[in-house]
Amino acid sequence: MDAHISLTVDGTERSLDVDTRTTLLDALRERLAVTSPKKGCDHGQCGSCTVLLDGRRHLTCLTLAVAHDGAEVVTAAGLADDGLHPVQQAFLDHDGYQCGYCTPGQVCSAVGMLDEAKQGHPSHVTDDLVGDVDLDDDEIRERMSGNLCRCGAYPGILAAIREAATA
Amino acid sequence: MRAMRYLPAESPVWAVETVAGSPGAQFLAGGTNLVDHLKLGVTAPELLVDISRLPLDQVEQYDDGAGLRIGANVRNSDLAAHPLVRSRMPAVARALLSGASGQIRNQATTAGNLLQRTRCVYFQDVTTPCNKREPGSGCSALEGYGRYNAVLGASAACVTTHPSDLAVALAALDATVVVLGTEGERRVPFADLHRLPGDDPSVDTTLGDGELITSVEVPVSRASERSTYRKVRDRASFAFALVSVAAAVELDGPVVRDVRIAWGGVAHRPWRARLAEAALVGRELTEDAVRSAVDEELADAETTAQTAYKVPMLRNTTALTLTRLAEEETR
Amino acid sequence: MTEQVVRPLAVRSVGRSLERVDGHEKVTGAAAYAVEHGEADGVIDPLHVWLVQSTVARGRVARLRPEAALSHPGVVAVIDHSNAPRLRDTGNRELLILQDDAVGFRGQVVALVLAESAESAREGAALVDVSYEVEPHEAELREDNATYKPDSVNPDMDTDTEDGDVDAALAAAEVVVDHVYRTPYEHNNPLEPHATTAWWEDDAGREVLSMFDSTQGVHGVVESLAPLFGLEAEQVRVRAPYVGGGFGSKGEAHAHVVAAALAARTTKGRPVKLAVTRQQMFALTGYRTATISHLRLGATADGTLTAIEHAVQEQTSAIREYAEQTASPTRMMYAAPNRRTSHRLARLDVAVPSWMRAPGEMPGMFAHEVAMDELAVACGIDPLEVRERNEPDVDPETGRPFNNRRLLECLHRGAERFDWASRPPGPRATVDGDWWVGTGVASATYPAMKMPGNSARVRSLDDGRYAVAIGSVDIGTGARTVLTQIAADALDVEPGDIDLAIADTRLPPASVAGGSSGTSSWGTAIVAAAQRFRADHGPSPDPGVETTASAADDPAAEQYAFHSFGAVFAEARVNRWTGEVRVPRLLGVYSVGRVVNPMTARSQLLGGLVMGLSAGLFEESHRDPRFGHVVTQDLATYHVAAHADVLDLDAEWLEEADEVFTPMGSRGIGEIGIVGTAAAVANATFHATGVRVRSLPLTADRFLA
Missing domain, CATH: 3.30.43.10 (Uridine Diphospho-n-acetylenolpyruvylglucosamine Reductase, domain 2)
Known part of the structure; x- marks a missing residue:
């Protein structure tokens, strides 16, 4: 069964018909040819499909498109108006990737995570739940653990995010 | 699909x-x-x-601060970040933060977390028998891959465990689930929300036809303020519990006045360890006291070669968690 | 085609870090992977293919009813063995799908559903009604059924080897270590699932099959597919501009590639897209066999080995043989006058095992290096010393001199960096808060390999730049970047002056991105073409002139045994309450020839360490022998290391250049990082706790009393 929805994707308004079964990930990739978000597992277990949905990092594979009519989607392709987002530049500088397949999701997740930390959200490794967040290496690692990288580029990803966080 | x-x-x-x-x-x-x-x-x-856009997304105090009423649609990340959750019921915040990933916590709701279904590999694989998915087809986990299987309250029909971390913390803190049905609203003590499998594991909860969780009420107490959640898992993050312990304690000097212990990863529902609690109230909280209290609770545990580890893991983790809470209390 | 005797490269860019030339595309997501190509690449209005898999491990398809699927909106066709286009039997039963009703393993492809959308295709696949004549199956690897002796082990090594009198030496040995070590089934799990876009076209009266495939070698896909479809190689074009990891699982075409080509054959030119799901990967795209290693070491009291025996039991699939060369590193690693290795298989009704990063070395060195740690303990000497004591003068297997065996230097450098000297000699000696703390070491090795059949093309461009072409694939290794550097140095220009084309079978042939052989094989071909180009066309060539060449064999190289070496040091912490294992420090020191690009090489080596750590702590595919398939078939139940598991990790390498092996002086780095790493972690957990775990993974339950 089809439904008509509109999305703002990387700043551009798009309207499309979707099957009610269509995930936001498939709507982006198959209907709108927006392939920056990747399909690594399709079950919320790898993070490759992460975008910023209405400003927060979000897994598009576990999201039905029909439930997000009117949403604003920002993918790694739309993070910067021109050139690269500082997080993306830091990924290049620290070689925070190899095959590149998890990378757009890592980048979006990092951008969303830095915002969460700025808002003072605690994490599993935050010792003092009521204190301020000190975004040290362990905090970055924990907060980024929803994004698997099978190439094992974690040290570079960590270095990139550490730099972007303090820039 | x-x-x-x-x-x-x-x-x-x-x-x-x-x-x-x-x-x-x-x-x-x-x-x-x-x-x-x-x-x-x-x-x-x-x-x-x-129901995701229904305005069930507030966290508010009720009865002059006697507790927190958490809307069913409050996202896991927002709940964990809420100042009152962090300060008044840290076990809830810690349980949430130990679950899933940052992205999933941004999406998953409070009620949805409680109603999530087992991650048993056979339940998720429609090519294999599973009584929970297809009543009467058999339980593949009974003699199959069983590392995450239950050790308490299981049946021949189902040996799986409930996957929620939040539910374990709420079980420990005596939450109440507010449910809307066709006959109106009713209030379900948390201990009565999830069921044991018995001979019908297809039903996870006691919710009736069409019933909708609208909020969860969590009372604040001295114990809730001194509560925590310890999850043991293989990966350091983004993994379901091997076992987990939600614990809260209120001491009177060295003596336990109030203690709450709930376990995850051990049963078809969050397991409130009431026998262990009873064994500790009025006693001095020592590591040995906790260990023997845990053993009382686990007297009926049934293990296999694959799950035998859960007994010492529970004993140790409960002892660790409670003695640390007590140390903090007396510090 | 010309053969060129290559000279060592005068390095300028090689040896320096250069940011990946495709980095911008990767961090923005603009890089297009196998099923992300659109109209600009000729992929117009594609159909979606979904695989229907057998739900029995052995038997026959008794009846397959497609009606419900065909009536589902959007479903275009159901293809099964009764109506599939015919294939020619090339002897590879993994690829010969939908040609008969036989089922050889659970998860085998029994039908394909084509539909207008992925949603419809998936539902259509669920609606195909298949019933089976079930036959008894065997899907469990045991010591009592792994008795079959293969003719050879991967790729073409001797199954068994024997020197001297092992039994006599063991009987006379002052110290004997005799244990069984096990590694579990493991799945490669690259983040990009296997995927193929395929379409057939008419090219001047000849059929042409075009594909975008997620593969480690485009030419290899042609070699597999062309004969199956009765085509000449020129009639198949495969491209793989971006590949989201492979780790061996994309080294050869698997059944889904044939499925895509078969499906496309029925659509009158309309392209099809086939994306294997993560769950399907556990049955269809290869995996590492479980291994049982019976190690017996005999030694004198001071730890000098007198005998080494490594008897391996593992499994293969009854439909296609793959024999992992698990004991191969044991043949060359340490000196001992009496040595014996063997491989025996169980032929099971299971999915076809295949390559996974460092096949042979990874499981074999886990066993051998834990056994060496046990020998050190048994002799009361330091684990470094036991390795020093057994360092061979020449390759024990071939008797040839090693090109450059610097294992001891790696061990010493790592020991220095890890402050090994302050390590308490005995186990269970250090507690820090809730954690038992220990350190462990293991050696690493991997053969240096160069593949035949590579050539490259160099052409001068109008603007003074050079087009360099070779059909190799960059699966994330950095090949696109390092080949640019090699070409630049070979032509004595800047990397920016190179316009490199790769990953297309229309380009000169290249071998697979596997066996840590890519840079050596392709880079040597590029150097050959560039040196020949300069010889033919001089330093200021006219625009448009070109040379295609391959490297002539170097007979001088045959006198050596070429291997890389390394040493892995791990600190393990084992929680004394919960048994949880964490690895706060992991260091690898390597001798791998010249490092072409330190930035990407470091990522490769660290990535290997991460995968070794992951195998050490987490990875295990649980096959349920009752059903025959792996039931931990997703990334929630098959754990790979997450970011929080990877703490202080470092890799360094010895400065060197192996110009006997390649003109670049490099030897290959893709695999060695995973070798020995799990053993180092296991040895560290023993040192921390006194508990010796001889099977992977090292999960918390192993350390709970």
Whole structure:
């Protein structure tokens, strides 16, 4: 069964018909040819499909498109108006990737995570739940653990995010 | 994943009336478990009633601060970040933060977290028998892959465990679940929400046809303020519990005045260890006292070669968690 | 085609870090992977293919009813063995799908559903009604059924080897270590699932099959597919501009590639897209066999080995043989006058095992290096010393001199960096808060390999730049970047002056991105073409002139045994309450020839360490022998290391250049990082706790009393 929805994707308004079964990930990739978000597992277990949905990092594979009519989607392709987002530049500088397949999701997740930390959200490794967040290496690692990288580029990803966080 | 109708809910009452009496209808909230199941073929609803935009998204104090009322749609990340949750019931915040990933916590809702279904590999694999998914087909986990299986309260029909971390913390803190049905609202003590499998593991909870969780009330107490959650897992993050312990304690000097212990990863529902609690109240809280209290609770545990580790793991982790809480209390 | 005797490269860019030339595309997501190509690449209005898999491990398809699927909106066709286009039997039963009703393993492809959308295709696949004549199956690897002796082990090594009198030496040995070590089934799990876009076209009266495939070698896909479809190689074009990891699982075409080509054959030119799901990967795209290693070491009291025996039991699939060369590193690693290795298989009704990063070395060195740690303990000497004591003068297997065996230097450098000297000699000696703390070491090795059949093309461009072409694939290794550097140095220009084309079978042939052989094989071909180009066309060539060449064999190289070496040091912490294992420090020191690009090489080596750590702590595919398939078939139940598991990790390498092996002086780095790493972690957990775990993974339950 089809439904008509509109999305703002990387700043551009798009309207499309979707099957009610269509995930936001498939709507982006198959209907709108927006392939920056990747399909690594399709079950919320790898993070490759992460975008910023209405400003927060979000897994598009576990999201039905029909439930997000009117949403604003920002993918790694739309993070910067021109050139690269500082997080993306830091990924290049620290070689925070190899095959590149998890990378757009890592980048979006990092951008969303830095915002969460700025808002003072605690994490599993935050010792003092009521204190301020000190975004040290362990905090970055924990907060980024929803994004698997099978190439094992974690040290570079960590270095990139550490730099972007303090820039 | 079959074709289905989709309707955004107009109101909680409308949602309940639409789903009640329609066996093919299901609520959709964060979708983190339901969409997963749609793809796997674990469930195939004819109608999804989307409750995710209903305004059940507030965290508020009730009865002059006696507790927190948490809207069913409050996202896991927002709940964990809420100042009162962090300060008054850290076990809830820690349980949430130990679950899933940052992205999933941004999507998953409070009620959805409680109603998530088992991650048993056979339940999720429609090519294998599973009584929970297909009543009467048999339990593949009984003699199959069983590292995450239950050690308490299981039956010959189902040996799986409940996957929620939040539910374990709420079980320890004596939460109440507020439920809307066609007959109106009712309040379910948390201990009565989830069931043991018995001979019908297809039913996870005591919720009736069309009933919708609208909020969860968590009382604040001295114990809740001195509460925590310890999850043991293989990966350091983004993994389900081997076992987990939610604990809260109030001491009177060295003596236990109030203690709450709930376990995850051990049963078909969050397991409130009331025998262990009873064994500790009025006693001095020592590591040995906790260990022997745990052993009372585990007297009926049934283990296999694959789950035998859970007994010492529970004993140690409960002792660790409670003695640390006590140290903090007396510091 | 010309053969060129290559000279060592005068390095300028090689040896320096250069940011990946495709980095911008990767961090923005603009890089297009196998099923992300659109109209600009000729992929117009594609159909979606979904695989229907057998739900029995052995038997026959008794009846297959497509009606319900065909009546589902959007479904276009159901293809099964009764109506599939015919294939020619090339002897590879993994690829010969949908040609008969036989089922050889659970998860085998029994039908394909084509539909207008992925949603319809998936539901259509669920609606195909298949019933089976079930036959008894065997899907469990045991010591009592792994008795079959293969003719050879991967790729073409001797199954068994024997020197001297092992039994007599063991009987006379002052110290004997005799244990069984096990590694579990493991799945490669690259983040990009296997995927193929395929379409057939008419090219001047000849059929042409075009594909975008997620593969480690485009030419290899042609070699597999062309004969199956009765085509000349020129009639198949495969491209793989971006590949989201492979780790061996994309080294050869698997059944889904044939499925895509078969499906496309029925659509009158309309492209099809086939994306294997993560769950399907556990049955269809290869995996590492479980291994049982019976190690017996005999030694004198001071730890000098007198005998080494490594008897391996593992499994293969009854439909296609793959024999992992698990004991191969044991043949060359340490000196001992009496040595014996063997491989025996169980032929099971299971999915076809295949390559996974460092096949042979990874499981074999886990066993051998834990056994060496046990020998050190048994002799009361330091684990470094036991390795020093058994360092061979020449390759024990071939008797040839090693090109450059610097294992001891790696061990010493790592020991220095890890402050090994302050390590308490005995186990269970250090507690820090809730954690038992220990350190462990293991050696690493991997053969240096160069593949035949590579050539490259160099052409001068109008603007003074050079087009360099070779059909190799960059699966994330950095090949696109390092080949640019090699070409630049070979032509004595800047990397920016190179316009490199790769990953297309229309380009000169290249071998697979596997066996740590890519840079050596392709880079040597590029150097050959560039040196020949300069010889033919001089330093200021006219625009448009070109040379295609391959490297002539170097007979001088045959006198050596070429291997890389390394040493892995791990600190493990084992929680004394919960048994949880964490690895706060992991260091690898390597001798791998010249490092072409330190930035990407470091990522490769660290990535290997991460995968070794992951195998050490987490990875295990649980096959349920009752059903025959792996039931931990997703990334929630098959754990790979997450970011929080990877703490202080470092890799360094010895400065060197192996110009006997390649003109670049490099030897290959893709695999060695995973070798020995799990053993180092296991040895560290023993040192921390006194508990010796001889099977992977090292999960918390192993350390709970």
